[in-house]
Amino acid sequence: MSQQQMKKGKQTGGWIFRLLAVFAGVASLILFFLTREAEFTRQMIETYHQDIYVMVALGIGILFSICSLAGKGKMSGYLSFLAFLFAFLNDLVFEADYLGSLFSSIDPTELTAEFVVLTALLFAATLLAFLGAACKPEPEMGGGEEV
Amino acid sequence: MKQSSAKIWRRITVFFAVLLVITFTAYNAANIKFSAIRSVLGGETSRIVKGEEGDEDTEYFKRLYTSEDALKAYLEEVCYDLESEGIVLLRNEEVDGTPALPLAKGSRVSLFGQGSVVFNYSTTGSSNTGTNRYPSLKDGLKDLEVNQDLWEFYLNGAAASYRREFTITNGYRMNEAPWSVYEQAAIPASFAGYGDAAIYVLSRDSGEGKDLTTIGSDGEDGSYLSLTKEEREVLEHLTSLKRGGTFRKLIVLLNSAVPLQLDFLFDDAIEVDAALWVGNVGSTGVYAIGDVLVGNVIPSGKLSDTFAKDNFSSPAMAAWEANPDKSFSLAYTNAAEYPAFSKDTQTVYAVYAEGIYVGYRYYETRFADQVMGQGNAGNFVYEDEVAYPFGYGLSYTDFWYDDLAVVETEDTFQVSVRVLNAGAYDAKEVVQVYLQKPYTEYDRANGVEKSAVELAGFAKVSLLSGQEKTVTIDVDKSLLASYDANGKGTYILENGEYYLTVASDAHEAVNQILAVSGYESEGQDTKEAEAMTWRYTVSGIPGDGVDAETFAQAEATGNRIENLFDFADMNRYEGRGENKVTYVSRSDWEGTWPTAPIRFAITETMASDIASHKPLVEDGSVMPAYSQDNSLTIAMLRGLTYTDSLWDDLLNQMTFEEQSLLITNGQHNTVVVDSVGKPATIDENGPNGVTHSTTSVTFPSEGIWASTFNRALLYEVGTALAEDAVEAGITGLYAPGLNLHRVPFGGRAHEYFSEDPFLMGICTMVEVQGIQSRGVWAYVKHYAVNDKETNRAGVAIWLNEQELREIVLRPFEYAVRPDMGNAHAMMTSFNRIGCVWTSASHALMEDALRGEWGFDGFAITDMASANAQTFMVFDDGIANGTDCFDGAGSENALNAYKGSAMFANKMRESAHRILYVTANYSAAMNGIRSSDRIVKVLTWWQVAINVAVGVTALLTALSGLMYVASRKKKG
Structure with a gap:
C-alpha cells in the first residue's frame, strides 16, 4: 500500500469516526433529555443541576464534532473528545444514586435498558471523538487548519 | 520520524x-x-478553636470504655448475654427417661444442615457487618465433640456445592443437599462415633429491600419458610437412624430471625426430641448455644412471636395469599390512567385488613371465640394452627406460681405473685401478665375490636434452685382503653369485666380466663386458673356504658386525643369513592375473612393526595431574621429549655443557606454550622450493631432481644451500642427498628422486635434510654407502617385507626414520650400512609408525634438518595414536620421556596430542633466550651x-x- 493510500485511508477512517461521534453525541443528548427524570435523579436535577452539566457538555461535544467534521482544525476533534468525556463521567455522577442502589443491592434495583444504552452511547461518542481526532491528518498533510 | x-x-x-x-x-x-x-x-469536617480557659466540665457524656480491646470484650459479653437469655427452648422430650437437653459435657455430636457451616450471625442492608471473622458453630460447641468428617462434608466436601441463595433479584432458596449426596460421600459411616445427638441446623436468611419469598422458593409450599424436600428427607433419615440406634437424640436449631413454619415438628415421620430457636446470633452467640446445649446456661427466653404450623394462617397472610402471586401489594386498578405517577412508587398499595388481629391477637382470640361458640369462628382448630404460642418457652427447671395479689392504685394495677424455682438448676423466669377487655355490644356496633388477651406487663426474675421470690409488676390502667375510631373518635373505657392473669404464655392466659369465665377449655383446671386470675369490674358508666373522657387526653402533653388518621382508613377517607375494606372482626370471623384481593381504584381526590409538591399555604407568619451577629453558640444554650428566647437569637445568626444545608444534607451526618458553633455529627446504622464500628461486633436479631423479656439487659445493650458508636466517632444511631412482625415473611424482621406492640414498646424504651445515656441519638425507625420491604418505596398502606394506634404506633409512642424512652431522634419511612408519604403526613409528624407524645427531637427521612426521590421531596416533608433529609442536599437545595415565609419558618424550626438536640444530647459536644468556636x-x-x-x-x-x-x- 502506498503512503498516499495510507493517508487517504486514515483520512477516511477519521472522517467516519467523527461522523459517528456526532451521531452518538446527538443520540446521547436526546436519550439523556428524555430519560433524565427518574426515580433516582430528583436531587441531582433539583439540587445540583447535574443534568445541565451533562447536556451542555454534550452540546459542546456535538458542536466541536461538527466543526471537526467540517475540517475546522485538529484541536476541535480533541475538544469534542474532552467534552464527551466530561459528559460521560458526569452522567455517571448524575446516576450515582442509581448506581449506588444497583451495586449495594439493598433494594431490588435492576439494570435498565435506558441506562445501558445511554452509557454505551456516551462511551461510544467519547471513543469515536478521540479516534476521529487521533486519525485526523495534520494540517501540513492538507487536513485542515488548526484552531 | x-x-x-x-x-x-x-x-x-x-x-x-x-x-x-x-x-x-x-x-x-x-x-x-x-x-x-x-x-x-x-x-x-470541623475543628474546635479554643476560646477562654474556664472550669467547665465539658465531658457531658462519659464513657465506660476507652480501650478498644476492653470495649470489644464488653460488647462480646453483652452479645453472649443477649443470646443466652433470648434462646427459646421449644421442645425437650424425654429420651430414655431423662430430658433430651441438656447434653452431657463431652457428648459426641453430628452437626447437620448447610446452616451448620453457613450460620446466620447477621444479615444485609442496615444490619450488614463483617461476619466472616465470627466464630463458627463448631467453635461455640466447646464442651461437645463434633463430627469432623460431617463438618468437612458441608464445608468443603460434596455438600459444599449446595448453598443458600439469598439475592434480591434472584430470590431466596435453600438448596439443601439431598440424602443421596451423603450416601455417595459415605458420610453415614461417620455417624456411629458421634451418635450422642444429631443436631440439625435449619437456617433462613432475611434482608433489607425485599420480603421473604412466598412463592418460587424450594420450600414444600413454595415459600422460603417451610422445609424443603431435601431438608425433610434428611430429617426423616435422621429419624430412622435414631430409631435404629445410630443417634440417641435428634435436636433442631432454628437459626433464623424469622419464624420458620414448624408443622414438621409435629410430623410423625420426623421425631425431634429437642428444638431451640436461636435467631441470628451475632458475634458471640454461638458460645451461648453451646452453653445452653450442655446446661451451662439454663434457657429462659420466651417467644416474642407466635410460631405457626402454617405461616399463611393469619388474616394478614390470608390477605397476602389472596393476592396474585401471594404478593404483599397490589397496583390500583386504574393506575394506567395516571401515567404521570411513577409505576413503582405511586400506584401500589396494601391493605391491613386484619385490624388489630396481628400474631397471637388473632390466634388466641379466634380460639377463645371458638370455645365460647361466638363470632362465627367456624371450624377453627387451634392445635392445627399454632405450633408454639407467644410467650412460650421451656426451661431445664420448673417454676411454681402462687399468691397472686392485685392492688389498684390511681394509675396502675400492682400485680404481685410468688414464684418458686422448684427444679435443680439456678435459673431465670419470665413472669407474664395478660389483660382481657370485654367485647361489648357497643364494640360490635362500632367496629371496635378486642383481643382475647394482650400482654400488659412482665418481669424477669433470677432464682436459685429452691428459692422463691415475690414479683410485682405494674400494669398501667391506660391499657384498659381501646381506640374507637368510628364511634367516639378517641380512646374509650367500657362497662364490663376485665381480667388480669399471670400465665406462662398467651395461650395459657386465654385458657385461664376462659376457665374462670365458666368455659371448659383444653382441660384447664379452674382452681388453678382462678388462683392466677383477677377480675376487675367496671360499672357505673352512664348512658351507653362508654367513657370517652378518662383516656382521651394524651398522657405526655394533655392534648385531646381524637381521630387523626381517617385519611388512612379507606372506609373513613373522604376521597374513597367506591373503594371499601372489610376488616376482620371477631363478631364474624368467617364473614370478614379475607378471601379475595382487595381492589382499589384511584379517585380524583386520591390522585391529588398522591401527587407530590402540595401547594405551600402561607399561615400569616413573617420572614425570619438571618445573619445577625449575636455571638451565641449552641454550647452557651446547653441546658436552656427549647422555648428559651435565646434560641431565637441564636437562630437569627444563621443564613438561609446554612439552614438549607443542615436540613437537606443529612446522609449519615448532620453538618457543621460554624455560625452557631455546631460541630458535625456522624450517624450510622444499625439496629443489630454499629456498622463501620471499630470492633465489628454484632448483636443477635432483635426478636431474640425481645425474647429475653429482660429490661435491664436491653438497657445494657443500648449502652453497649452507644459505647461502640462513640468509639468510632459516631453519635447518632439509626436504631432501634420498631416496625411490626406483622407476618412471618417480613424481610427486615431481624431489625424489629416482635408481633406485640407492648413488648416492642418496653424493649425500645429501655434500649433508647441506654443508647442516649452515652450521648448518642437513637433514631427510632421507621415511622411508620414500614412492616414490609418489597415495594417499600412509596407503597400506600391502608389501615384503620384502631390498629394504627394500638398496634403500629404504640412502640413509637413508648420510644419518644419524655416519661418513657424519651428518644430525641426519629427516622421516617419510604412508604405512604393512605395516599401520603409518611414524612409529609402532618397527622403523623406533628399531631401525633409532637402533639400527643411530646417528642422533643428531630425527624430524619429514610435514605432520600434512593429510588423514592419522586415523592420524598423537601417541600412536602419540611412543611409537615420533617426536619432532615438522609440525602445529599446543598446550600441551594431549598432556594425554590425562599419566598415563602411559612416555609422559611418551618426550616427555622427544623434547624432549631437539630441544634437543640445537638446541644443537649450529643457526645459530639464533649470538649466544647461555651467560649469555643467551631470552624469548618x-x-x-x-x-x-x-x-x-x-x-x-x-x-x-x-x-x-x-x-x-x-x-x-x-x-
Whole structure:
C-alpha cells in the first residue's frame, strides 16, 4: 500500500469516526433529555443541576464534532473528545444514586435498558471523538487548519 | 520520524486536559456525595478553636470504655448475654427417661444442615457487618465433640456445592443437599462415633429491600419458610437412624430471625426430641448455644412471636395469599390512567385488613371465640394452627406460681405473685401478665375490636434452685382503653369485666380466663386458673356504658386525643369513592375473612393526595431574621429549655443557606454550622450493631432481644451500642427498628422486635434510654407502617385507626414520650400512609408525634438518595414536620421556596430542633466550651481532590500555552 493510500485511508477512517461521534453525541443528548427524570435523579436535577452539566457538555461535544467534521482544525476533534468525556463521567455522577442502589443491592434495583444504552452511547461518542481526532491528518498533510 | 514540538505539546495538553476532566468530575462528585464518601473514607469536617480557659466540665457524656480491646470484650459479653437469655427452648422430650437437653459435657455430636457451616450471625442492608471473622458453630460447641468428617462434608466436601441463595433479584432458596449426596460421600459411616445427638441446623436468611419469598422458593409450599424436600428427607433419615440406634437424640436449631413454619415438628415421620430457636446470633452467640446445649446456661427466653404450623394462617397472610402471586401489594386498578405517577412508587398499595388481629391477637382470640361458640369462628382448630404460642418457652427447671395479689392504685394495677424455682438448676423466669377487655355490644356496633388477651406487663426474675421470690409488676390502667375510631373518635373505657392473669404464655392466659369465665377449655383446671386470675369490674358508666373522657387526653402533653388518621382508613377517607375494606372482626370471623384481593381504584381526590409538591399555604407568619451577629453558640444554650428566647437569637445568626444545608444534607451526618458553633455529627446504622464500628461486633436479631423479656439487659445493650458508636466517632444511631412482625415473611424482621406492640414498646424504651445515656441519638425507625420491604418505596398502606394506634404506633409512642424512652431522634419511612408519604403526613409528624407524645427531637427521612426521590421531596416533608433529609442536599437545595415565609419558618424550626438536640444530647459536644468556636475544615480527601484539580488545571494551561507558543514558532 502506498503512503498516499495510507493517508487517504486514515483520512477516511477519521472522517467516519467523527461522523459517528456526532451521531452518538446527538443520540446521547436526546436519550439523556428524555430519560433524565427518574426515580433516582430528583436531587441531582433539583439540587445540583447535574443534568445541565451533562447536556451542555454534550452540546459542546456535538458542536466541536461538527466543526471537526467540517475540517475546522485538529484541536476541535480533541475538544469534542474532552467534552464527551466530561459528559460521560458526569452522567455517571448524575446516576450515582442509581448506581449506588444497583451495586449495594439493598433494594431490588435492576439494570435498565435506558441506562445501558445511554452509557454505551456516551462511551461510544467519547471513543469515536478521540479516534476521529487521533486519525485526523495534520494540517501540513492538507487536513485542515488548526484552531 | 521526528515529531514536531507542536504535535508533542498538543498531545501533552490533551493528556492533562483528560486528567483535568477526571479530577474535576471527582471534585463535582465529592461535593454532591460528600456525606456518602465521608462515611466510607472518614475525615474530620470541623475543628474546635479554643476560646477562654474556664472550669467547665465539658465531658457531658462519659464513657465506660476507652480501650478498644476492653470495649470489644464488653460488647462480646453483652452479645453472649443477649443470646443466652433470648434462646427459646421449644421442645425437650424425654429420651430414655431423662430430658433430651441438656447434653452431657463431652457428648459426641453430628452437626447437620448447610446452616451448620453457613450460620446466620447477621444479615444485609442496615444490619450488614463483617461476619466472616465470627466464630463458627463448631467453635461455640466447646464442651461437645463434633463430627469432623460431617463438618468437612458441608464445608468443603460434596455438600459444599449446595448453598443458600439469598439475592434480591434472584430470590431466596435453600438448596439443601439431598440424602443421596451423603450416601455417595459415605458420610453415614461417620455417624456411629458421634451418635450422642444429631443436631440439625435449619437456617433462613432475611434482608433489607425485599420480603421473604412466598412463592418460587424450594420450600414444600413454595415459600422460603417451610422445609424443603431435601431438608425433610434428611430429617426423616435422621429419624430412622435414631430409631435404629445410630443417634440417641435428634435436636433442631432454628437459626433464623424469622419464624420458620414448624408443622414438621409435629410430623410423625420426623421425631425431634429437642428444638431451640436461636435467631441470628451475632458475634458471640454461638458460645451461648453451646452453653445452653450442655446446661451451662439454663434457657429462659420466651417467644416474642407466635410460631405457626402454617405461616399463611393469619388474616394478614390470608390477605397476602389472596393476592396474585401471594404478593404483599397490589397496583390500583386504574393506575394506567395516571401515567404521570411513577409505576413503582405511586400506584401500589396494601391493605391491613386484619385490624388489630396481628400474631397471637388473632390466634388466641379466634380460639377463645371458638370455645365460647361466638363470632362465627367456624371450624377453627387451634392445635392445627399454632405450633408454639407467644410467650412460650421451656426451661431445664420448673417454676411454681402462687399468691397472686392485685392492688389498684390511681394509675396502675400492682400485680404481685410468688414464684418458686422448684427444679435443680439456678435459673431465670419470665413472669407474664395478660389483660382481657370485654367485647361489648357497643364494640360490635362500632367496629371496635378486642383481643382475647394482650400482654400488659412482665418481669424477669433470677432464682436459685429452691428459692422463691415475690414479683410485682405494674400494669398501667391506660391499657384498659381501646381506640374507637368510628364511634367516639378517641380512646374509650367500657362497662364490663376485665381480667388480669399471670400465665406462662398467651395461650395459657386465654385458657385461664376462659376457665374462670365458666368455659371448659383444653382441660384447664379452674382452681388453678382462678388462683392466677383477677377480675376487675367496671360499672357505673352512664348512658351507653362508654367513657370517652378518662383516656382521651394524651398522657405526655394533655392534648385531646381524637381521630387523626381517617385519611388512612379507606372506609373513613373522604376521597374513597367506591373503594371499601372489610376488616376482620371477631363478631364474624368467617364473614370478614379475607378471601379475595382487595381492589382499589384511584379517585380524583386520591390522585391529588398522591401527587407530590402540595401547594405551600402561607399561615400569616413573617420572614425570619438571618445573619445577625449575636455571638451565641449552641454550647452557651446547653441546658436552656427549647422555648428559651435565646434560641431565637441564636437562630437569627444563621443564613438561609446554612439552614438549607443542615436540613437537606443529612446522609449519615448532620453538618457543621460554624455560625452557631455546631460541630458535625456522624450517624450510622444499625439496629443489630454499629456498622463501620471499630470492633465489628454484632448483636443477635432483635426478636431474640425481645425474647429475653429482660429490661435491664436491653438497657445494657443500648449502652453497649452507644459505647461502640462513640468509639468510632459516631453519635447518632439509626436504631432501634420498631416496625411490626406483622407476618412471618417480613424481610427486615431481624431489625424489629416482635408481633406485640407492648413488648416492642418496653424493649425500645429501655434500649433508647441506654443508647442516649452515652450521648448518642437513637433514631427510632421507621415511622411508620414500614412492616414490609418489597415495594417499600412509596407503597400506600391502608389501615384503620384502631390498629394504627394500638398496634403500629404504640412502640413509637413508648420510644419518644419524655416519661418513657424519651428518644430525641426519629427516622421516617419510604412508604405512604393512605395516599401520603409518611414524612409529609402532618397527622403523623406533628399531631401525633409532637402533639400527643411530646417528642422533643428531630425527624430524619429514610435514605432520600434512593429510588423514592419522586415523592420524598423537601417541600412536602419540611412543611409537615420533617426536619432532615438522609440525602445529599446543598446550600441551594431549598432556594425554590425562599419566598415563602411559612416555609422559611418551618426550616427555622427544623434547624432549631437539630441544634437543640445537638446541644443537649450529643457526645459530639464533649470538649466544647461555651467560649469555643467551631470552624469548618476540609477532609483529607477533599484536600487531595482540590490539589489534584489545581495541579491538572495548571499543567493543562501551561502545556496549552506551550502548544500555542510552539505553533507560533513553527508559523
